[in-house]
Amino acid sequence: MTQRATIPMIIALLVTTVxxxxxxxxxxANGPPLIxxxxxxxxxxxxxxxxxxxxPHSDALLVxxxxxxxxxxxxxIYRLTFDVPGVENLATTQAGWILVGAGALVFTVIFxxxxxxxxxxxxxxxLAAVALIASTFTPLGFEVNxxxxxxxxxxxxxxxxxFARIALVIFFAGYLAEKRDVLAATSSSFLGVxxxxxxxxxPVALVWAASLGLLVFEKDLGSSLLFFAVPLxxxxxxxxxxxxxxxxxxxxxxxxxxxxxxxxHVQVRVQSWLxxxxxxxxxxxxxxxxxxxxxxxxxxxxxxxEGFAQAIPEVETDFVFSAIAAELGLLGATALLLAFLVxxxxxxxxxxxxxxxxxxxxxxxxxxxxxxxxxxxxxGVTKAIPLTGITLPxxxxxxxxxxxxxxxxxxxxxxxxxxxxxxxxxxxAYEGDGRVxx
Amino acid sequence: MNAHLRRTFYxxxxxxxxxxxxxxxxxxxxxxxxxxxxxxxxxxxxxxxxPRGLILAGDGETVxxxxxxxxxxxxxxxxxxxxxxxxxxxxxxxxxxxxxxxIGQNNNLSSTDEPETLDELINQVTGGREAGNNVTLTLDxxxxxxxxxxxxxxxxxxxxxxxxxxxxxxxxxMATYPxxxxxxxxxxxxxxxxxxxxxxVNRATQSLYPPGSTFKVITSAAALRAGVxxxxxxxxxxxxxxxxxxxxxxxxxxxxxxxxxxALVFSVNTIFSKIAVERIGPxxxxxxxxxxxxxxxxxxFPLPVAPSSLGLAPEEWAKGNTxxxxxxxxxxxxxxxxMALVAGAVGNGGDLMEPRIVREVRSPDGIILDRPTAxxxxxxxxxxxxxxxxxxxxxxxxxxxxxxxxIEGIEVAGKTGTAENAAGEPHSWFVSYVPAxxxxxxxxxxxxxxGIIRExxxxxxxxxTIAGNLMRxxxxxxxxxxxxxQPPRAPGVPGDLPGEAPVQPPAQPPAQQQPFQGxxxxxxxxxxxxxxxxxxxxPAQPPAQQxxxxxxGG
Numbered sequence: 001m002t003q004r005a006t007i008p009m010i011i012a013l014l015v016t017t018v019x020x021x022x023x024x025x026x027x028x029a030n031g032p033p034l035i036x037x038x039x040x041x042x043x044x045x046x047x048x049x050x051x052x053x054x055x056p057h058s059d060a061l062l063v064x065x066x067x068x069x070x071x072x073x074x075x076x077i078y079r080l081t082f083d084v085p086g087v088e089n090l091a092t093t094q095a096g097w098i099l100v101g102a103g104a105l106v107f108t109v110i111f112x113x114x115x116x117x118x119x120x121x122x123x124x125x126x127l128a129a130v131a132l133i134a135s136t137f138t139p140l141g142f143e144v145n146x147x148x149x150x151x152x153x154x155x156x157x158x159x160x161x162x163f164a165r166i167a168l169v170i171f172f173a174g175y176l177a178e179k180r181d182v183l184a185a186t187s188s189s190f191l192g193v194x195x196x197x198x199x200x201x202x203p204v205a206l207v208w209a210a211s212l213g214l215l216v217f218e219k220d221l222g223s224s225l226l227f228f229a230v231p232l233x234x235x236x237x238x239x240x241x242x243x244x245x246x247x248x249x250x251x252x253x254x255x256x257x258x259x260x261x262x263x264x265h266v267q268v269r270v271q272s273w274l275x276x277x278x279x280x281x282x283x284x285x286x287x288x289x290x291x292x293x294x295x296x297x298x299x300x301x302x303x304x305x306e307g308f309a310q311a312i313p314e315v316e317t318d319f320v321f322s323a324i325a326a327e328l329g330l331l332g333a334t335a336l337l338l339a340f341l342v343x344x345x346x347x348x349x350x351x352x353x354x355x356x357x358x359x360x361x362x363x364x365x366x367x368x369x370x371x372x373x374x375x376x377x378x379x380g381v382t383k384a385i386p387l388t389g390i391t392l393p394x395x396x397x398x399x400x401x402x403x404x405x406x407x408x409x410x411x412x413x414x415x416x417x418x419x420x421x422x423x424x425x426x427x428x429a430y431e432g433d434g435r436v437x438x
Numbered sequence: 439m440n441a442h443l444r445r446t447f448y449x450x451x452x453x454x455x456x457x458x459x460x461x462x463x464x465x466x467x468x469x470x471x472x473x474x475x476x477x478x479x480x481x482x483x484x485x486x487x488x489p490r491g492l493i494l495a496g497d498g499e500t501v502x503x504x505x506x507x508x509x510x511x512x513x514x515x516x517x518x519x520x521x522x523x524x525x526x527x528x529x530x531x532x533x534x535x536x537x538x539x540x541i542g543q544n545n546n547l548s549s550t551d552e553p554e555t556l557d558e559l560i561n562q563v564t565g566g567r568e569a570g571n572n573v574t575l576t577l578d579x580x581x582x583x584x585x586x587x588x589x590x591x592x593x594x595x596x597x598x599x600x601x602x603x604x605x606x607x608x609x610x611x612m613a614t615y616p617x618x619x620x621x622x623x624x625x626x627x628x629x630x631x632x633x634x635x636x637x638x639v640n641r642a643t644q645s646l647y648p649p650g651s652t653f654k655v656i657t658s659a660a661a662l663r664a665g666v667x668x669x670x671x672x673x674x675x676x677x678x679x680x681x682x683x684x685x686x687x688x689x690x691x692x693x694x695x696x697x698x699x700x701a702l703v704f705s706v707n708t709i710f711s712k713i714a715v716e717r718i719g720p721x722x723x724x725x726x727x728x729x730x731x732x733x734x735x736x737x738x739f740p741l742p743v744a745p746s747s748l749g750l751a752p753e754e755w756a757k758g759n760t761x762x763x764x765x766x767x768x769x770x771x772x773x774x775x776x777m778a779l780v781a782g783a784v785g786n787g788g789d790l791m792e793p794r795i796v797r798e799v800r801s802p803d804g805i806i807l808d809r810p811t812a813x814x815x816x817x818x819x820x821x822x823x824x825x826x827x828x829x830x831x832x833x834x835x836x837x838x839x840x841x842x843x844x845i846e847g848i849e850v851a852g853k854t855g856t857a858e859n860a861a862g863e864p865h866s867w868f869v870s871y872v873p874a875x876x877x878x879x880x881x882x883x884x885x886x887x888x889g890i891i892r893e894x895x896x897x898x899x900x901x902x903t904i905a906g907n908l909m910r911x912x913x914x915x916x917x918x919x920x921x922x923x924q925p926p927r928a929p930g931v932p933g934d935l936p937g938e939a940p941v942q943p944p945a946q947p948p949a950q951q952q953p954f955q956g957x958x959x960x961x962x963x964x965x966x967x968x969x970x971x972x973x974x975x976x977p978a979q980p981p982a983q984q985x986x987x988x989x990x991g992g
Contacts, residue, residue, distance in 0.1 A: 237442040280477040288477060295464045295472035296480050308480045330465040334458050341454045348447040352440050364443055371450040375457065384460045 008064035009048050013041055016071030022304045023079055036095045040074065043102045051413060055109065057420030058413045059350060065343045066394060066409055070098050070402070072336060073395035076323055079305055080316050081397075090316055090397050097399040101406030108410035115414050119174035119358050126207045129167035132160035133214045147219040147389065161215065161223045162404035165230075166411070168211060169365035172231050175203060176238035177358035184239040204235065212255075219265055222390025225376055228252060230369045237364055238357070273386035286313050290381045293326035301329025316397040318389050322381045336395075337378070344371040347412055353419040363415045366408045489513050491547040491570030493527055493539055495579040496610070496797060502527045502575070503540065503620075515540075519579075521617035522586045525640040526577065526741065526795070529620035534627050538640070539573065539795070542740030546571040546799045546807075569802040576608035576797045584911050588904045589615035589885075594863075597885035597901075598641035598774040601908055604782030604871055604880045606812040607791030610912070612775070614641040643743045646771035647884060650857025651705045652867045653727075653766025655780055655831065658702055659819045660718045660726035662826055668699035678708040678715075683758030685711045699830045703837045705854065707765045714764030715757050723764065724752035729818045730780045731790060732772070739793055746772035767858060778882035780818075781869040784831065785851060785877035788824035789814045832874050842902040844918045845910055849874040854899050856889040864889035868901035872909045879912045881905045 020037065044067040051060050078091035112118060118125070135141060136148050142157075144150055149159050176183070182200045208231050215224040232248040235241075259266050268283050276284025276291075289312040296302055309315050309323035316323075325333040347367025354360045370393055377396075380387040391401040464472070472478060489505035490513070502523045505513040515530045517523070528538015536544065547570040578601075585599040592615070601611040616637040618630050630638050639645055662668075676692035678685040685708050687693070693706055701709040714723055727748055728734075736743040749769025750759065762768040775793070783790035792815040799808040819827070831851035835843055843850050852870030859865060866888035871880035883901035890900065910917060 233446055237439060237446060240439070240442050277477075291464060292472060292475070292478045292480050294461070295469045298465050298469055308483055311480070325461060325465065330458075330461055333461055333465075337454050337457060341451060344447070344450055344454075348443060351443050357439065360439055360443065364446070368446065368450065371453070375450070375453045378457050379453075379460070382457065382460045382464060384457065 003059045003061045004052070005048070005060040005064040008061060009045070009067060012064050012068035012071055013044065015068060016041075016075060019072065019075030019304060020078070023075065036092050040071075040095050040098060043099055044070070047102055047105065050106065055413055055417040057424060058417040059346050059420070062343065062346055062409055062412060062416075065339055065346070066406070068339050069336075069343075069394035072324065073320065073392075073397070074098070075304070076320055076327075076395070077316050077397050079327075080310060080320075080323060093399075094397050094402070097402045100399070101403045104403050105406040105410040105413075108407050109414060112411070113414055113417070115362070115411060115418075116358070118170050119177070122171045122174035123203075125167040126171035126203075129164040129171065130207065130210045130214070132164040132167070133211055133218070135160055136218060149218055149220050149223075159398075159400040161218075161220060162400040163407075164211070165223070165227065165369060166366070166404060166407055168207065168227065169230065169234075169369060170362060171207060172204070172234045173358050173361035173365050176234055177356070177361050180238040180357060183235070184241060204231065207231075216259055216263075219263070220389070221266065221269065222373075222376055222380075222388035225388055226369060226373055226390065228255075229372050230365060233368050233372075234361055234365045238361060269386050269388070273383065276383070286319070287381075287383055287387055289313075290319055290322040291383060293322045294382065297326040297329045297333070299330050301325075301327050301332055303327060314389075317391055318377060318396065319381050320396045321378050321392050324395075325382075337374075340371070340374045340393075343367075347371075350412055350416045350419055353423055354415055355419060355422045359415050359418065363412055363419075366412055370405070370408060485548060486512050488548070489569040490515065490530065490540075491802070492572040493543075493547070494572060494574040495519075495523070495582070496574065496576050496608075497579055498574055500579040503530075505569075515620075517620045520621065521619050522583055522613075523577070524617045524620045525614045525642070526575070526612050527620065529623040529627075531623045531627065534623065537638075539575065539740055542742075543573045543796065543799075546573050571807060572800045572802065574797045574800070576610065576795050577612065578610045578912070581611040581908060581912055582613060585611045585613035585904075585908060586615065586617070588907060589613055592885050592888060592904065593890065593900050594886055594888045596635060596641075597866075597883070597888060598645070599881065599883050599904065599908065600642050600774045600778035601879055601881045601912070602778050602782055602793065604786040604791065604877045607782075607793050607815070608797070608812075609793060609795045610879060611908070612640075612642045612795070614639070640741065641774065641884075641886070643739075643741050643773055643775045646744050646746065646773055647865050647886070648770055648857040648859050649766040649772045649777060650855035650865065650867055651707075651765050652777055652780075652853050652855035652869045652882075653770055653772075654702060654705065654710055654764070655784060655827070655853050655869065656727050656730055657710055657714055657718070657723060657764045658698075658830060659730075659784070659823060659827055660723050661698065661713050662823045663726070663819065664718045664722060666698050666713060666717055668697060668826060668830055670698045671695055672698065672701060672709045672712060674701075674706055674708050676708065678711040678761065680711070680715060680757035680761050682756070683761060685761050699833055700837075702830050702853070703834050705765075710764045711761035715760050718764075720752035720755040720760050723760065724748055726819075729790075729816060730783060731776055731816070731818075736775075736793060740795060743775060744773055746770075746776045766855060774882045774884045777867070777869045777884075778880055781852070781871050781882060782877070782880035783818040784824055784827050785871035785874065785880055786824075787821045788817055788819040790816045790818045828874055831870075835870070840902055841918065843868065843870055843906040843909070845872060845906070845913065845915050846918050848872055848913065848915060850906075850909065851877075852902075852905070854902060856899060859887075861887065863887040866890075866899045866901040868899060868905045870905050870909065872913065879909055881908050883908075 044063070048060060048063045048067070051058055051063050074091060074094055077094050081087045081090040136151055140151050140153060141148055142150050142152060149161060150157055151160050179200050208227075211227050212224055215227060228248075232245060235244045235248075260270060272279060272283035272287055276287045278284065280288055293307060293309045293312060296307060301307070304327050307323060307326035309319070309326045312319045312322055321333070321336075324336060328336075344367055347363060347370065351360045351363035351367060354363055373390055373393055376385070376388060377390045377392050379385040380390075391398050393405045394402065489507070492501060493503040494500060495502055501518050503515060503517050506516045508514050517527060517529075524538075526538055528536060528540040528542075530536045530540040535541070540547065581601060585601065589595075589597050589599060595615060598614040599611060600609065602609045616635050618626065618637040673695050674687065674693040676687050687706060687708055693704060696704065696706060696709060698709070698713070732746040732748060735745045747769070748763060749771075755763070759768050763770055779790055779793060792813045794810055794812075796808075796810060798806055800806055828851055831853055832849050834840070834854070835850045835852050840852070840854070843852055850870055850872045851874040852868060855865075855867030855869075857865040857867060864887070866885040867883070869880070869882045871877040883905045885900050885904075888900050906917070
C-alpha cells in the first residue's frame with residue numbers, strides 16, 4: 001500500500017501552475033494575489049509530506065489525485081469568476097475552503113487514526129446524520145434554488161447533507177460488518193425474494209428510508225440518488241446477495257414513479273431531460289447551454305479562457321465539468337475522468353487490502369459514494385441521465401463539498417495506513433519464515 | 439467479500455468508460471449539428487470576437503476580405519475590392535448571415551475546425567486568440583477586374599462571365615453584373631434585396647438561362663458519337679417538320695446542301711433538328727448533356743450552383759421537343775458556369791475537369807493546410823470526338839469570320855448563341871477556348887437580353903467582343919488587326935454572325951421580365967436562419983413547349 005507519489009504530486013502542481021499561467025499571460029487576466037497560490041501549493045505539499053511522514057503505510061497517491069482535482073477546479077473557478085463583472089470572485093474563497101478542508105483532513109487523521117472507535121458510536125452517528133439532514137427544516141435552514149439544503153449557524157453557512165452522508169457510510173459499514181452473516185442468511189421471502197429477518201434488516205431500512213425521505217422532501221434529488229445507491233451497494237458487498245440489488249432497484253422504480261407523480265420539480269427535471277429542445281429558453285435552457293458548451297469543445301477544446309461556458313447557470317458548481325469539457329475538450333475531460341477513476345481504483349484497493357469487514361466496508365462505501373457522485377453529475381450535465389444538482393467532488397466550487405471530500409480522503413488514508421501496515425507485517429512474517437526454512 | 443468489491447469496481451469503471459463515450463458522442467459525433475443549432479448562440483458570439491481568415495485572389499497578394507478590429511474584442515469585415523469580387527467572395531453580416539465564399543469556406547475562415555497543425559493545437563490548448571485560416575482563391579485579379587468592367591459597359595448592363603483553365607479546372611474569373619458593395623451590407627442589404635436587377639444574385643452559378651445555339655456544342659458531340667462526320671452532307675430547304683412543330687431557319691433562309699461542319703458554322707437549326715431527331719435520338723442527346731454536367735449541382739464547389747436542366751426526362755420528349763432542344767431552346771436551362779465547363783471540356787480532349795475556386799488554405803502562420811489538385815470530374819466525350827469537335831469549333835471562328843474573338847497567330851475555338859426567352863430580347867451568348875490545340879483559358883459570356891437585332895434581321899452578339907477581350911488580355915496577345923469595335927460584315931453572309939437571330943415575334947406576349955424569380959431575400963429573419971444561402975433560383979420561365987414557334991438560329 002505504501003505509495004510514493006512525489007512525481008504525481010509534481011505533475012498535479014505543474015498542471016495547476018500551467019493553468020494559472022495560461023490565464024494570466026495569454027488571457028491577460030489580472031492575476032489573483034500570488035499569496036493564494038502559495039497557500040494552496042504549500043497546503044497540498046505539506047499534506048503530502050505529512051502523509052508520507054505520519055502515515056508511512058498509507059496511500060499518498062490519493063493526495064496527488066486530490067491536488068490535481070482541486071487544482072483544476074481552482075483554475076476553472078478562477079477562469080469563470082475572477083474579474084468577471086457582476087460575478088463574485090470565488091477562486092480565492094475556494095482556495096480558503098481548500099485550506100479548511102486540509103485542516104479537516106489533518107484533524108480527522110489525528111483524532112481518528114484509530115477509526116475503529118467510530119464504529120462503536122454507529123447508532124449515534126446514524127441518529128446524528130438524520131438529525132443533520134432534518135436540521136434544514138428548522139428555522140436555521142434556508143432554501144437555495146428551490147432546494148432546502150442549507151443551514152446557517154451564525155456567519156457560517158453549510159450543507160449538512162455533505163457531512164451526514166459520511167456519518168451514514170460509517171453507520172452502514174459498522175452495522176453491516178457486524179450483521180453480515182445474519183443478513184446473508186434468510187428467513188422469509190418477499191415477492192419471491194428471500195429476505196432476512198426484519199429485526200436485523202430493520203435498522204438498515206430505517207436509516208435508509210429516513211435519510212432518503214428527508215432528502216426527497218428537501219428536493220435534493222442528487223443526494224437522494226446517492227443516499228439510495230451507496231447503502232444498496234454496501235449491502236450487496238457485505239452479503240453478496242444480488243437479490244438486494246434487484247429488490248432495491250424495484251423499490252427505486254416504485255419510489256421514482258411516486259416522486260414523479262407527487263412533485264412538480266421532478267416532472268420538470270425529467271421532461272427537460274427527455275426533450276430539452278421543446279423548452280430551450282426555460283426548463284431545457286441549462287442542459288442545452290451545457291451541451292452547446294461541451295460540443296463546442298470538440299476533441300481538443302476551445303482553449304482555456306476561450307469557451308463560453310459562462311452562459312450556463314451554476315457553471316462554477318454543478319456544471320463545472322461542462323466548462324472543462326468546453327475549454328479542454330474531449331481529451332482534457334477524459335483525463336480528468338481518469339483522475340477520478342484513479343481515486344476510485346485506489347479506494348477499492350484499500351478496501352480489498354483492509355483487514356476486517358468494517359474497514360473494508362468503510363473504504364468501499366466512501367469510494368463508491370465518491371464514484372457515484374461523479375457519475376451522477378457528469379452523467380447529468382452530459383444528458384446521459386436526468387440532471388440532479390450535486391457537486392463534482394473537489395472540482396466544483398463549494399465549501400461543504402470540499403471539506404466533506406477532504407474528510408472522506410482522511411478516512412481512506414487512515415484505513416489505508418492500517419491495511420498497509422498489516423500487509424507489510426504479513427510480508428515480513430513470510431520473509432521471516434523463508435529465512436527459517438532456508 | 440473481495441469478489442463483490444471487485445465486481446462493484448468494474449461496474450463503476452464501466453460507468454466512467456460510458457461517460458467518456460457520451461462525451462465523445464457530443465464532442466465529436468454530434469458536434470457539427472449542435473454547433474449549427476439555431477438555439478446555439480456560442481458561434482455568433484465567437485464570430486464577433488475572433489478575426490476571420492483572409493480571402494485572397496489567385497496572385498496571393500490581392501486581399502479580397504479581411505477582418506478589422508473595431509473594439510476591444512470585436513471585429514468587422516472589410517472588402518478592399520468592393521463590388522468587383524462581391525458575388526464570389528460574398529459577405530459576412532452580423533445581421534443577415536453570410537454568403538458566397540464567406541459561408542462556403544466558413545469552416546476554414548472561422549477556424550471552428552479542429553486544429554490541423556501542432557502550433558494550432560498548442561495555441562488552442564493554451565488559449566491564444568486564434569484567427570481563422572486564410573483562403574486563397576484561383577481568381578486572376580486582373581482578369582476579374584476586366585470582366586467586371588466589360589460587363590458594366592455592356593449594352594444591357596446585366597450579364598455574367600466565367601473564365602477557367604480547361605486543363606486544371608481552376609476558375610480564373612467569375613463576374614456578374616450588376617453587383618454590390620459588401621462593405622456596408624448591414625445597412626444596404628434590405629434595399630439590395632428589393633432591387634429588380636437582383637445585384638445580390640450570382641448570375642454565373644445561380645441564374646438559369648436558355649443556352650440557345652451554344653448548346654449545339656453538346657448536340658454536335660452527340661452527333662459525332664452517333665456516327666455523323668463533319669463532312670456528311672445535309673440538305674436544307676429552310677424548314678424541318680416534326681409532328682406538331684416546324685423548325686424554320688431565320689427569315690425562311692434556305693442554305694441548300696451543307697456539310698455538318700458548315701451547319702455548325704452557320705448554326706443551321708433545321709439541320710441540327712434533323713440530326714437530333716433522326717440520328718441521335720432523345721436518350722443519347724440527354725445522356726451527352728448529362729455527361730457535360732447538366733443536372734449536376736457541383737456539390738463540392740464552394741458556391742451554390744443551380745443545376746442545368748433539359749426540362750422533361752428524355753423518354754417524355756416528343757420529336758417536337760427534341761428538335762428545339764438540339765439548339766438549346768424548349769425548356770433547356772443552364773448557367774454561365776456550366777457552359778464554360780462545356781467549352782473547357784471540349785478543349786481539354788473531352789475531359790471535364792473538377793471546377794475549383796480555392797487554390798489553397800493556409801493557417802495564419804502560413805502553413806499550407808489544404809491545396810486541392812486538379813482532377814478529372816468526368817470524361818464528357820472520347821478524345822477523338824473531342825478533337826473533331828475542336829476542329830469544327832475552330833471553323834466557327836475562322837470560317838464564320840468572328841473577328842471579335844480572333845487573336846493574332848492563335849487558333850480560337852468557340853460557338854455563339856442568341857437565346858430566345860420569355861423575358862424579352864434574346865440573351866447573347868459566346869463560349870470559347872484558346873489556344874485551341876492546348877487551351878489555357880475557356881470563357882463563357884452571357885449578356886442578359888443583350889442580343890441586338892438589326893433592322894435587316896441580322897444579329898450582333900456583344901458576348902463575342904467581351905470574350906475576345908478577356909482571352910487576349912489573359913494571353914497578352916493583340917487582335918489580328920486593330921481591335922474593331924464592330925466586327926466588319928463578312929461579304930456573302932447576311933450578318934456578321936451567320937445564322938443569328940432575326941426579329942421573331944415571340945409566340946406569346948413576353949412574360950413580365952422576371953429573370954430572378956424568388957426574391958433573394960424574403961426577410962432578414964429567414965435570411966439569418968438560412969445563413970446566407972440564397973433560395974434556389976427558380977428557373978426562368980421557359981418558352982411554351984410545342985408552340986408553333988420559329989426559333990432563331992445562332
